[in-house]
Amino acid sequence: MKRWLMIKKLLPLALAGSMTFLSAAQAAEPILIGAAASKTGPMAGGAAVTYWPNVKLWEHEVNARGGLQMADGSKRPIRIIEYDDRTDPAETIRAVQRLATNDRADFILAPYSTGLALAAAPIFDRYGYPMVNVSTITDQTDTLSARYERIFFTLGKTSVLAAGVVDALVQLREAGEIGNRVALVNVADAFGIELAQAARPALQEKGFEIVFNRSYPLGTQDLTPVMRGAAAARPDAFVAFSYPPDTFALTELAQVENLDVKVFYTAVGTPFPSYKGRFGDAINGVMGVGGVNADSDAFQAYQKRHQEVTGQAPDFWASAVQYASFQVLEQAIEGVGGVDRAAVTDYIKNNTFQTVMGEWRFENQQIRSYWTVGQWQDGEFKGIASEGNLPGAVAPTIKNGWK
Amino acid sequence: MVILLTGLFLGGIYALIAMGLSLQYGVARIMNLASGEMLVAGAFAGFWVYTAFSVSPYVALFFVVPLAFAFNWLIYNWLLLPLVRRAKNRGQLEVDSILATFGMSFVLVGVMLMAFGGSYFSYSWLARPIELLGSNYSQNRVLAFAVAAVICGGLYLLINRTRLGLSIRAVAVDPRAAGLVAIDVKKVAALTFALGGAVAAAGGTLLSTFLTFDASIGVVFTIKALVIVIMGGVGDIRGAIVAALALGLAETLVATLLDPGLTLAAAYLLFILILLFRPQGLFGRSAL
Numbered sequence: 001m002k003r004w005l006m007i008k009k010l011l012p013l014a015l016a017g018s019m020t021f022l023s024a025a026q027a028a029e030p031i032l033i034g035a036a037a038s039k040t041g042p043m044a045g046g047a048a049v050t051y052w053p054n055v056k057l058w059e060h061e062v063n064a065r066g067g068l069q070m071a072d073g074s075k076r077p078i079r080i081i082e083y084d085d086r087t088d089p090a091e092t093i094r095a096v097q098r099l100a101t102n103d104r105a106d107f108i109l110a111p112y113s114t115g116l117a118l119a120a121a122p123i124f125d126r127y128g129y130p131m132v133n134v135s136t137i138t139d140q141t142d143t144l145s146a147r148y149e150r151i152f153f154t155l156g157k158t159s160v161l162a163a164g165v166v167d168a169l170v171q172l173r174e175a176g177e178i179g180n181r182v183a184l185v186n187v188a189d190a191f192g193i194e195l196a197q198a199a200r201p202a203l204q205e206k207g208f209e210i211v212f213n214r215s216y217p218l219g220t221q222d223l224t225p226v227m228r229g230a231a232a233a234r235p236d237a238f239v240a241f242s243y244p245p246d247t248f249a250l251t252e253l254a255q256v257e258n259l260d261v262k263v264f265y266t267a268v269g270t271p272f273p274s275y276k277g278r279f280g281d282a283i284n285g286v287m288g289v290g291g292v293n294a295d296s297d298a299f300q301a302y303q304k305r306h307q308e309v310t311g312q313a314p315d316f317w318a319s320a321v322q323y324a325s326f327q328v329l330e331q332a333i334e335g336v337g338g339v340d341r342a343a344v345t346d347y348i349k350n351n352t353f354q355t356v357m358g359e360w361r362f363e364n365q366q367i368r369s370y371w372t373v374g375q376w377q378d379g380e381f382k383g384i385a386s387e388g389n390l391p392g393a394v395a396p397t398i399k400n401g402w403k
Numbered sequence: 404m405v406i407l408l409t410g411l412f413l414g415g416i417y418a419l420i421a422m423g424l425s426l427q428y429g430v431a432r433i434m435n436l437a438s439g440e441m442l443v444a445g446a447f448a449g450f451w452v453y454t455a456f457s458v459s460p461y462v463a464l465f466f467v468v469p470l471a472f473a474f475n476w477l478i479y480n481w482l483l484l485p486l487v488r489r490a491k492n493r494g495q496l497e498v499d500s501i502l503a504t505f506g507m508s509f510v511l512v513g514v515m516l517m518a519f520g521g522s523y524f525s526y527s528w529l530a531r532p533i534e535l536l537g538s539n540y541s542q543n544r545v546l547a548f549a550v551a552a553v554i555c556g557g558l559y560l561l562i563n564r565t566r567l568g569l570s571i572r573a574v575a576v577d578p579r580a581a582g583l584v585a586i587d588v589k590k591v592a593a594l595t596f597a598l599g600g601a602v603a604a605a606g607g608t609l610l611s612t613f614l615t616f617d618a619s620i621g622v623v624f625t626i627k628a629l630v631i632v633i634m635g636g637v638g639d640i641r642g643a644i645v646a647a648l649a650l651g652l653a654e655t656l657v658a659t660l661l662d663p664g665l666t667l668a669a670a671y672l673l674f675i676l677i678l679l680f681r682p683q684g685l686f687g688r689s690a691l
Contacts, residue, residue, distance in 0.1 A: 039521050040512055040619035048521035048617075188664050216663035219623060221614065222413045224540075225658035228405070245615040248525050252613070256532045256541040269523070278527050312522075 030079035031068060031339055033059075034099030034108040038116070041087025042218060045244055047112040049272055050135065050318045053310035055080055055109065058326040060309050068330060071337025081105060089119035096120045100127040106339040107329060114138055115190050125150055130332075130345040132325045135318055137161065137191060139198070145365040150345050152328075152362055155321050156370040156387060158191070161289060162198035162241075164372025164385040165265060168287065168396050169237055170206050177398045178262040183212035183235035185226055185250075187243050195241040195267070211235050218243060227253035237263035244269030251279060251286070255402045262398040263287060271316035271374060271381045283376045285399035290317025291374025291383025293392030302356040316374060316381035324355035358390075405538045406659050407652070412540065414651025415548040416610065418555055420624050421631035421643045423603030426558075429638025430575045431596040432493060433483055433500040438603050438628055439621030440511035441471060445607025446616050447515065450524050460528060461550070463608050468601045475600025479593045482507070487592070508621065515618040525615035547609040554605060555644055558598075562640060571595055575638040603628075630670070634677050636687025645685055649673065 037051050038044045059080050062068060067077035081103050083095035092111050099105040100123070108124065110133045111117045117136040124131040125148045132152045138144075141153045172178045182203055186192035196215065203210060212233035214226055223246060230238055238261045240250050247269035254264060269275060270288025292299050299320055306314040306323075314320060331354070332347040333339065353360040360367055369388025374381045375396055384396045420442065427435045448467045449460035456462075486503060490496035529546065532539035562568035570591045573581040582588045610616070631650060635642025650670055657669040677685065 039516060044521040044619055045523035045615075045617040049523075052521070214663055216658075217667055220658075220663060220666065222409070222655065222658075223663075224409050224544075225406075225655055226663050228409075228538075229659065244523050248523070248615040249613075252527060252530045253541070255530055257539055258532065272523075274523060274525070278525055280527075 030077045031107070031333070032081060032103060032105045033078050034081050034083070034096070034103060034105035036083040036085050036092055036095035036099060036108070036120070037112040038087045039082075039084035041085075042243075043087040043113045043116065046135075046268065049274070049312075049315050050322055051112040053306065053312055053314070054319060054322045054326065055082070057306055057309045058323065058330070061305070062330060069334045069337070085111060085116060087113075087116070089116055092116045092120045093123055096123045097127075100129065107333075107341070107344070109326070109329075110134065110136065118144075121148055121151055124148075128341050130329075130341060130348060132328055132348070134322045134325045137194075139194060141366055142364070149365075152325075152348060152365045152367075154325055154360075154367040154370070155318060156372065158194040159198040160387050161372050162195050163202055164387070165199060165239060165287075166202045166206055166208075168373050168385055169203075169208065169239075169263060172263060172396060172398060179236040180207065180209045181211045181233070181235045182208045182237045182239060183230040183233055183261075184210050184239050185213070185230065186215045186241040187218055187246055188215045189218045189243065191268070192241040192243070199239065199241070216246070218246075220246065223249045223253055226250070227257050227259065231257045231259050235261055237261055237265070239263070239265045241267045242269065243267070244272065247288075248275070248278065251275075251283065255279075255282060258402065260401070264399050265373075270376075271318075273313040273315065276376065276379065276381075281379070282402050284378070285376065285397060287373055287375045287384070287396070288317075288381065289373065290315075291371035291381060291386070291393075292316045292320055293390060294380045294382050295392055296358075298356050298358065317371065320356045321370070324353075324357040324360060327355045328353045328360065404536055406655050408535060408538075408540065409659075410652035410655035411648065412544050412548040412651070413655055414648035415551045415555075416544075416606070417627065417631060417651050418644045418647035419551040419602065419606040419609065421628040421635070421647050422555060422558060422640060423599040423601075423606065424625075424628040425632045425635065425638070425640050425643040426599035426602065427596050428632055429640075430571055431479065431483075431592040431599070432487075432496055432578070433479070433504065433596060434497055435596075435599070436501060436504040436625055437508035437511055437621075438504075438599075439623065439625035440508050440515070441475070441600050441603040441621075442607035442610070442624050443515060443616060443618065443621040444511070445471065445604030446611035446614075447519060447524070447607075447618075448604070449608040449611035450526060453526050453528055460526075460608060460612055464605055467604050467608050471604035472597045472601040476593055476597035478507070478600075479596040483596070484589070484593075487589075508625070512619050512621065519618055521618055523615050523617050524611075526611075528612050530613070541613060543612040547612060550609055551606070554602065555640075558602070558640060559644075567591075567594075630674055634674055634684055636684025639684070639686040642684055642686030646677075 035055050038047045063077045067075040085092040085095050099108050108129050110131045111120050112135050114136050117133050130150045134155050137158055139158050141157055144151055186196035212230045216226055247266040265287040267289040271290050332344045335347045336343045369390050371383040371386045373385040374383050382394045424438045427433050445467050448463040452463040453460040486499040529542040531542050533542045570586045574588055574591045578588050631646045635646035653669050653673050654666040657665050
């Protein structure tokens with residue numbers, strides 16, 4: 001007993017040591033922006049691609065032009081206070097509370113990933129902070145918007161993302177390219193479960209036959225049995241609602257098993273630049289969640305700035321949306337001309353924003369136009385289906401082997 | 404047959420992961436919670452060698468093993484030896500070393516985060532099929548298994564056939580008695596701890612050829628290694644090997660025949676059964 005007591009006492013000390021140090025740069029009366037998201041734990045890998053670089057880019061861009069324009073004519077720079085939530089919801093909540101009460105942040109950026117953001121939503125609401133979510137994908141957006149007046153969603157709903165995949169399959173089947181047989185696998189985590197639950201009836205309704213259906217736990221080290229089972233079922237299409245580590249593993253195993261499908265879909269991680277970095281041209285024709293209008297000037301300019309400032313490329317899905325969410329906050333603060341959180345929240349609800357994703361206007365606290373399915377075509381991940389008819393979609397093609 | 408081989412390949416890797424901890428815990432009596440971080444460091448080395456110089460990640464083993472050996476030797480002598488000296492009994496040393504290495508794991512994660520950033524790392528190397536007994540396996544996994552088998556076999560010979568091995572076994576059984584027969588317990592413990600660290604790092608390099616990893620994934624492997632070491636019996640590397648293979652087979656069996664979602668349940672069911680019927684582990688001796 002004594003041993004465990006000791007460990008319990010010392011644990012918080014060890015944990016405190018892992019907190020990120022605050023940036024020391026002190027300028028004249030900066031606006032304090034809190035950011036609590038994962039730097040360690042299972043979500044850290046995704047956050048390091050989609051979340052943190054955009055925080056850095058945004059801080060850099062705003063301060064490079066002198067800061068945010070206030071109503072009295074002055075300009076205030078922004079200062080970011082970062083906390084690592086270690087992919088632990090309790091830690092996210094603690095960090096947000098700390099930002100609100102201890103650091104007295106003027107605004108707090110929404111955490112990364114569905115589970116962590118939803119855990120923190122009541123805290124944002126209680127302390128009166130607007131919460132512009134990006135990587136929070138659930139079918140509860142309407143309920144949550146009704147419950148919390150300061151919450152906003154930008155990246156879509158699970159059922160719509162699943163419907164996008166089904167539509168792409170229907171489109172290819174009508175073109176006579178694929179048959180009816182679909183293998184469906186998913187990671188047993190909120191995101192994967194919700195998507196699979198939405199996709200299953202949608203596929204059946206459209207007359208597809210689900211010939212293989214499995215889920216696997218987050219962090220499975222060997223997915224060989226899953227891929228082998230899927231290959232044995234001889235599907236026309238392979239659909240995996242996966243997270244980045246399993247997206248990579250499944251893609252590699254598909255090549256090893258020489259999975260002969262016309263459609264290969266994996267979810268989060270597919271639009272990452274490192275996905276292409278790893279597999280090269282073999283991924284031509286691979287479909288994934290999200291997408292961008294790769295030809296738009298706004299995206300290309302953003303891509304260039306992202307590379308210059310952070311030294312890495314943005315992904316082809318949530319990165320640009322993440323940055324757009326920061327632009328919303330930025331334009332709302334300038335629109336109000338101050339840091340009055342209630343006024344900023346109202347401003348977000350009632351105004352139109354010019355972002356890297358184009359013109360944004362929140363309807364019922366949600367953005368209704370977003371990419372649902374993309375595909376690697378000629379070395380670029382392009383949007384092939386979207387909610388709200390985004391411009392720049394290309395037609396889906398079938399996958400021709402793994403060479 | 405397919406299940407058997409797939410399970411064996413997975414188990415072989417597990418064996419290597421657990422071997423390092425088994426040595427460190429069994430002989431040096433240090434429950435090293437930073438073992439997984441050592442492994443991730445090895446994985447980063449493999450990644451770096453492959454992406455920067457486009458040579459086989461296995462080349463990394465040539466410097467990973469000596470470096471990890473030296474690093475762990477230093478850690479033992481500087482950080483852990485004071486704990487060993489002041490510990491009045493084995494229990495106290497265990498608690499102290501758990502706390503110290505727990506802290507160390509945070510430091511190591513922090514250093515790797517600073518050096519490499521938090522994103523996912525993976526590369527494709529030998530991701531081609533090889534046909535064995537009528538089905539396909541990835542070459543990188545098969546090769547990793549083969550190398551793991553060589554390392555495990557080498558360690559087994561070292562421990563059971565050499566004079567150093569004899570001292571190591573003596574210290575594992577009873578450090579005090581080993582001291583009485585003119586074995587330099589401190590030196591043997593330090594060497595074994597360093598050896599364990601080197602094995603863990605080598606395991607990381609092998610893993611990096613087929614697994615997507617990030618700077619903070621180490622704890623996953625620490626836990627796995629812990630389970631295997633306890634299942635196998637503390638301080639017995641045969642036990643660790645058998646337990647690891649059993650775990651690999653059980654996981655693959657369940658994933659193929661029942662549901663991949665039940666692999667964790669199967670692993671822990673096996674763990675509980677062994678603890679119930681052989682609390683000292685498969686090959687373990689009753690506590691002294």
